Amino acid sequence: MSNQSAKADRGKLRLSLVPPEIIWDVAVIREYGNLKYHDPENWRGVEVERYRDAAYRHFLRYLENPHGVDEESGLPHLWHWACNVAFLCALESGGLPDPCEVEIKLPGEQASPRTVGITFADELSERRYNNETD
Secondary structure, three states: OOOOOOOOOOOOOOHHHOOHHHHHHHHHHHHHHHHHHOOOOHHHHOOHHHHHHHHHHHHHHHHHOOOOEOOOOOOEHHHHHHHHHHHHHHHOHHHOOOHHHOOOEOOOOOOOOOOOOOEOOOOOOOOOOOHHHO
8 A cells, every 4th residue: 555644645536547648639639629719718618419429420530540630620530539528528527426536446346335336347447446556
């Protein structure tokens, strides 16, 4: 177990587990959108269904050609898809659990009474996602 007296971070999400490429990819698409629409916050006023449709279109194009690029922007469909999914995560977060309060457990493990009960498939996670195993 890690020393919690030096740094009390047990149970906090380790954002370093997120591949930085997705952050860079979404940032490129956001910069393109800012040039096109001249407003970094305009995405908040778009209907969720339009982002679902856009994500689906870019995802299908990505499946057809993993290296394909969007005709208008010249940027990869995969990056556009990731950005649309990021918008959906933000816009639909009100109906989802707070990620900072979710106890992550493997299938078959007992959840504590306060948990939302989200689990990951065994093939996606070999250990508990907390600092007890570090």
